[in-house]
């Protein structure tokens with residue numbers, strides 16, 4: 001720990017909702033303002049911007065605000081910036097920023113993820129989806145077979161787990177039930193009603209074994225994390241959280257795999273870069289765009305053996321707020337909304353600072369893991385409050 | 387399915403895969419130096435970096451490595467349910483093809499089932515679908 005490390009300082013989040021009418025740039029500004037206020041920084045002290053996946057003109061709801069636009073719109077004098085989709089996944093924007101501050105290219109970097117999918121779908125005249133005649137690149141291997149959603153791609157990993165390792169619907173349900181129970185305690189969560197096992201088991205299938213409640217839903221929101229250099233912490237008024245290790249590994253950039261997912265090498269690489277071990281971790285915030293991904297992350301991070309993820313969360317007590325390894329304490333994406341990766345790091349910081357209020361985990365949490373991504377995409381952050 | 391499928395844009399690397407069905411052939415890219423199959427097809431071998439690659443016809447049989455039954459209508463015209471699977475073609479280790487399992491009830495599909503390719507033509511594309519071998 002020290003001057004050469006990277007820290008998450010201010011964090012912020014806009015209103016979280018569906019079909020919001022506030023401009024996505026202004027939602028981003030709302031989150032920026034909250035993060036600046038918490039850190040005691042002014043916009044003039046920001047000298048870097050990092051985002052995932054950058055502005056995506058073909059899917060503006062998926063990503064409506066690019067780093068270049070934010071820099072220009074907020075009058076930021078950036079000495080470093082980046083935004084793009086060809087990175088380890090959503091939180092890859094944070095690992096990039098951490099490298100920027102560790103190499104002296106910036107002191108305080110705004111990292112953000114703004115999503116506007118529900119609003120864009122409701123207002124196609126303003127957020128049109130361009131018609132495409134033919135599919136290209138990676139999607140040519142899935143779209144012609146009407147495998148049109150990551151739900152379908154992810155469901156096939158989950159089905160393999162069901163058949164090879166005996167994952168049950170009751171086990172899988174614990175991700176959604178835990179997330180929804182925690183979301184009920186999070187005033188910003190998109191879905192604030194708890195979910196019962198009976199409701200879960202009665203839900204319609206989306207792509208077996210994933211049912212409606214195993215999937216996140218389109219959300220409009222912006223989440224900001226400020227990454228600051230270790231030698232700039234004297235400018236910051238909030239408790240800094242150190243990025244103790246980070247990883248984002250890939251071997252096959254392909255969804256066409258039977259069991260291999262990028263979370264597995266990423267999880268192993270994370271622990272190879274730190275003296276911390278799994279037993280030091282007080283809470284995990286694991287990507288659950290689809291519930292099964294959180295189970296894969298538990299295995300990938302070595303909290304249980306590969307194939308044991310379902311049994312590890314059986315009954316839900318272990319991963320509950322008062323359990324030995326509280327998971328997705330803000331609700332995850334299934335409960336809190338499709339904040340798309342950034343919600344997990346945001347919540348890790350909330351918990352490590354003891355600011356979780358009704359959903360604060362007991363004790364004095366000091367170490368958390370936050371992850372993003374599924375399939376060939378994976379990023380893991382190990383976060384510590386010194 | 388009567389509803390048109392999204393079709394791939396054909397190029398020099400993928401054309402053999404998507405049109406081999408005209409000759410009833412499932413054609414995969416392979417390295418002529420180290421024999422590694424290269425899928426998605428590219429003009430270089432990911433194992434030895436040889437550029438000496440060409441497509442070859444494989445048996446057209448295989449095994450279901452995993453699958454899902456798609457129930458969600460991702461667009462209003464979509465006909466559900468249907469099976470999406472990843473098939474491991476015989477004789478092509480390391481390759482998995484996302485495809486549809488057709489010609490049987492969606493509940494009759496299991497991991498490990500033996501399957502054989504059938505081609506569905508749409509425009510200039512021959513989609514390799516699979517059906518169970520009984």
Ligand SMILES: [Zn+2]
Pocket residue numbers: 417418419420421422431432433434435436
């Ligand atoms: Zn080779």
